[in-house]
Amino acid sequence: MRKPVDTSRQPYPIEIVSHERVYDRHLKVDELHLRHGLFRGGMTPLISREVVGRGDAVCVMPYDPVRDEVVLAEQFRTSALLNGDRAWMTEIVAGLIEEGESLEQVALREMKEESGLEPVGPLIFVNTVYATPGFCSERYHLFCAPVDAGKAGGVHGLGEEAEDIRVFALPFADAFARWEAGEIPNPPATFALLWLALHRDKLRRNWADPRGLRP
Template identity: 50%
Template structure:
């Protein structure tokens, strides 16, 4: 796709990088110049960067029952932004060790939903908010048996209190339409499954 910008080794000049905060996450401030579409280097700009571990999100799907497994938990980012800060989401976790994304998906499914996943189907990798964060999300569909899924799960030492919901695919789409599902990974995964469901069921059926 030659019509799009192609960065070379000199496309970005980082003049200075300073650490503003370090905790579980990190906030850096970068002073830099980058090449513009004219070919010239632009003026120096300053940008704050939220430095996060990459994340893994997975939508467990039972092709026999045509059901998905979603989880519900309190999210600090939704507090004050919506009436109910308990969100309906995918199973998810951070890559904060040397684990591969697939390993994180399987571990988090056990911790958050009590599920043992079967085949993983990579959906996509994406940046959820590249204007200010370097986090990249690895998104999967996973085959599962939803017949015994349910209950409350999570690691007590991490303050997790996670309720499992099993929904028919139709009910999950309706929850999406009605705004009960309003986070990026869940929206992308459910819409992807809507587009590819026949193929998935044929292969996994």
């Protein structure tokens, strides 16, 4: 059952006039009619907004701090096909959260299913970001996981989900160059590569405290 929207913690007033689920399959589409507060004061007129949802996802960048390599995955994406772009996209490990799972449990499950790898040290939580907040409620919970990239390779994924995922390792510098060249147009991979660019030197010295926050 869809939960009612809690507006009590919002910084400006919101009046929800109606909230209806208009599509309910793998993707969910909610239609809301509402008014919200304006920065200059007052309220908007009654507006209609549609929101697409399917739950949150956990994304993992497997990184080998010894080899300075990242592990990436390539798989078919229909959305890229519809846009006329390369349909086989380079990404990182990712999967939807199932009921009752913690973020860390999802990260470990998806690493095993999609890459065949297990972390050799503690997972590092990076951040939580919205996928496309203009119309989608999905959030990405991003982690970085230490791995032995020498074990990366092959084709992985669940047959019952028609997954066909080619896994490969790349030196970080090569992966970042591919991203700069526009060859990795994937948001979670983008966030992970940029985060690694900021923190990988510290990661290689001290995995337990890559941000240098501890005294």
